[in-house]
Each structure stands twice: as structure tokens, then as C-alpha cells.
Amino acid sequence: xxxxxxxxxxxxxxxxKIFLVVSGYWIVSILTVFINKTLLxxxxxxxxxxIALYQTLITALICFMKKGLAKVFPKHFSFPxxxxxxxxxxxxxxxVSLMFTMMIAMNNLCLKYVSVAFYYIGxxxxxxxNVSFTYILLGEKTSKECLFFCGVIIFGFxxxxxxxxxxxxxxxxxxxxxxxxxxxxxxxxxxxxxxxxKIDNEVWVLSYxxxxxxxxxxxxxxxxxxxxxxxFNYMELIQTYFCIIMTVGGICGxxxxxxxxxxxxxxxxxxxxxxGTAKACAQTVLAxxxxxxxxxxxWWCSNFAVLFGSAGYAxxxxxxxxxxxxxxxxxxxx
Numbered sequence: 001x002x003x004x005x006x007x008x009x010x011x012x013x014x015x016x017k018i019f020l021v022v023s024g025y026w027i028v029s030i031l032t033v034f035i036n037k038t039l040l041x042x043x044x045x046x047x048x049x050x051i052a053l054y055q056t057l058i059t060a061l062i063c064f065m066k067k068g069l070a071k072v073f074p075k076h077f078s079f080p081x082x083x084x085x086x087x088x089x090x091x092x093x094x095x096v097s098l099m100f101t102m103m104i105a106m107n108n109l110c111l112k113y114v115s116v117a118f119y120y121i122g123x124x125x126x127x128x129x130n131v132s133f134t135y136i137l138l139g140e141k142t143s144k145e146c147l148f149f150c151g152v153i154i155f156g157f158x159x160x161x162x163x164x165x166x167x168x169x170x171x172x173x174x175x176x177x178x179x180x181x182x183x184x185x186x187x188x189x190x191x192x193x194x195x196x197x198k199i200d201n202e203v204w205v206l207s208y209x210x211x212x213x214x215x216x217x218x219x220x221x222x223x224x225x226x227x228x229x230x231x232f233n234y235m236e237l238i239q240t241y242f243c244i245i246m247t248v249g250g251i252c253g254x255x256x257x258x259x260x261x262x263x264x265x266x267x268x269x270x271x272x273x274x275x276g277t278a279k280a281c282a283q284t285v286l287a288x289x290x291x292x293x294x295x296x297x298x299w300w301c302s303n304f305a306v307l308f309g310s311a312g313y314a315x316x317x318x319x320x321x322x323x324x325x326x327x328x329x330x331x332x333x334x
Contacts, residue, residue: 018266025259026279032252033116033283034290039249040112043242045234047227048108051246053218056104058250059257060211063204080202084212096195096206097213099188104214105221106181113174116287117295120280121160122178124306127153127313129186137190143320149313156305163299207257281307 039051063079070079083089107123114122128150134140142150164170192206199205222228236242263275284303288295 021259021262021266022275025256025263025275026282028252028255028259029276029279030283030286032249032256033111033119034287035245035249035252036108036111037116039245040108045230045236047222047225047230047234048112049105049218049221049225050227050231051249052104052108053215053222054246055250055253056211056214056218058247059254060208060215062251062254063208063211066204067208080200080205082205082208084209089209090213092195092198093206093209094213096188096191097210097217099184099191100210101214101217101221102184103181103188105218106177106184110174110177110181113171113177115169115291115293117284117291117293118160118164118169118174119178119287120284121157121164121302121306122175123181123185124153124157124160124310125179125182126185127310129183130189133186133190143316145316146313146320149309149316152309152312153306156302156307156309159298159305160302163296163302167296167299 036051039045040048066077067079067082069077110122111119131142131146131150135142161170161175164175196203196206231237267275281303287293
């Protein structure tokens with residue numbers, strides 16, 4: 001009886017931990033989108049690359065602090081020994097960092113021009129690009145079931161764009177930036193998959209490298225976008241409210257990666273995908289309420305189509321992974 005009670009208590013503790021991790025991911029992810037929308041659209045500062053640079057710099061500083069703490073308190077903190085400026089390392093990581101930089105830049109530009117409610121639809125083609133590039137770059141074919149769900153996602157995207165156009169709220173540039181964000185996220189995922197084994201699958205190290213290199217890469221993008229002149233003329237640059245919301249946005253950007261890792265660690269990759277899909281649905285509903293937007297039934301159907309397609313694709317991939325794993329185990333036994 002005592003053992004059964006202990007097992008029940010440990011199971012409850014596990015569920016509480018999972019609940020806290022998933023809740024933390026939802027809160028941080030949704031909060032980041034709303035904060036970035038405020039910075040990009042509601043504050044009179046046309047400097048999306050500077051906002052992105054500030055956020056990557058915050059994450060790089062947090063990683064640097066953890067690295068320093070690992071040296072001073074090795075029993076309490078750990079961080080792999082790294083050399084950011086090693087030429088060989090830079091050649092290995094730079095393609096990933098370029099896609100990482102492009103992904104953040106396109107995300108910010110998409111969010112600048114579209115509403116938070118449409119943001120998920122605008123960036124919904126990541127799965128489609130994943131399938132395409134996985135075949136082109138890695139030579140991996142996709143099952144008919146996955147292709148069916150990809151078709152559902154494309155239909156949902158088309159329907160959402162059509163409904164935004166009918167409502168007169170469609171931003172062509174925002175939609176294009178959303179497509180480019182999906183493309184860069186897809187390439188970033190594929191390049192990450194290829195690079196991680198070369199750095200012993202150390203996610204913290206990759207995050208450290210990516211955010212340092214991205215911070216540097218955003219400087220020429222700021223020059224190209226004439227943002228240094230804009231910042232020089234922005235009177236509220238050192239105002240308390242602006243500094244606080246920028247810093248909170250930067251911390252949230254770091255926290256998303258942290259909670260994503262925790263969510264996958266304590267649940268699974270499939271659960272993370274389902275959680276992200278459900279979060280996107282909640283984010284869309286919250287955005288329509290917060291910004292007092294009225295949407296048609298067909299518009300909501302487009303969101304449901306994308307959500308259904310994404311969840312279905314994730315489930316089929318999960319079943320396919322389990323089948324391959326069982327086949328591999330059976331082969332090894334023979």
C-alpha cells in the first residue's frame with residue numbers, strides 16, 4: 001500500500017511538472033508574440049532589425065553568463081567548453097546562423113505588417129517547405145498520408161489569405177515575409193539537424209553560437225534598412241518603458257528556446273508539436289478578443305484547416321518514426 005501510494009504521488013508530481021512546463025511554454029510564447037507586435041507596430045520606431053538584434057544579444061549574454069557560472073561553480077552549472085571565434089567552428093555553424101538570422105528577421109517583418117490573429121496562418125507553410133527541402137537536400141521521401149495533410153495546410157493557407165483579402169486587411173508584404181519566414185525556418189531546422197552531431201548535440205552551444213553570430217549579422221541589415229539614423233532620431237530610445245519592454249522581449253525570446261527544450265524533454269516531440277498547434281489556436285482566439293477583431297466563419301475554418309493539417313502531419317510522422325524504430329530493433333535482434 002505504501003509503495004502504491006508513493007508511486008501515485010510521484011506520478012502526480014510528474015503531471016504537475018509537465019503542466020508547469022507546458023503552461024510556461026504557452027505563456028512565454030504568446031507573451032513574446034504580443035510584445036513583439038507592440039514593439040513592431042504600436043511604438044513609433046521603424047527598426048525591426050534593431051529589435052531583433054537586441055533580442056539575440058540578450059540571449060547571447062544569458063548564455064555567456066551561464067558559461068561564466070559553469071567555470072566559477074562547476075558543481076551547480078554546466079556549459080561545454082566553446083570557442084566562438086574558431087575559424088573551423090565558424091565555417092560549420094555559419095550556414096545555420098544565416099538561416100537563424102533570416103528566420104528572426106522575416107518573423108519580425110511578417111508580424112510588423114500582419115495582425116497577431118493572421119500571424120499563424122501567414123507562417124503556416126513551414127511544414128510544406130520541410131517536406132520539399134528534406135527531399136531536395138536529404139533525399140528523404142514523404143508518405144502519401146503526410147502529403148495529404150500538407151495539402152490540407154496549403155488549402156487552409158489559401159483560404160486564410162483569401163478571407164483576409166475579402167476583409168480588406170490583407171498585407172501582401174506581410175504575407176510574403178511570412179512565407180519567407182516559413183522557408184528560412186525549414187532550412188534552419190534541416191541545417192540544425194546536420195550540424196548538431198558535429199558539436200556533440202549540444203543545443204546550448206548552438207544557441208550561443210547562433211545568437212552571437214546573428215547579433216553581428218544584424219548590424220549590416222540595420223545599415224541597409226537605415227535604422228541607425230532612425231535610432232539616432234528616436235527621442236524615447238532611453239526611456240524606461242521602452243527599455244523595459246525591449247528587455248522583457250529579449251528575455252522571452254530566450255525563454256521560448258528554454259521552455260521548448262523542457263517541453264520536449266518531459267513529454268515528447270509529438271506532444272510539443274501538438275502543444276504548439278493548440279497554443280497557436282489559443283493565441284489566435286486571444287488576439288481577436290484583445291484587438292476586438294471580428295472574423296467570418298470561413299476565416300475560422302482556414303485556421304482549423306491549418307491546425308488540423310499540422311497536427312495530422314505530426315501524428316503521421318510520429319507513427320512512422322515508431323515503425324522505423326521497431327523495425328530497427330527487430331533487425332538488431334536478428
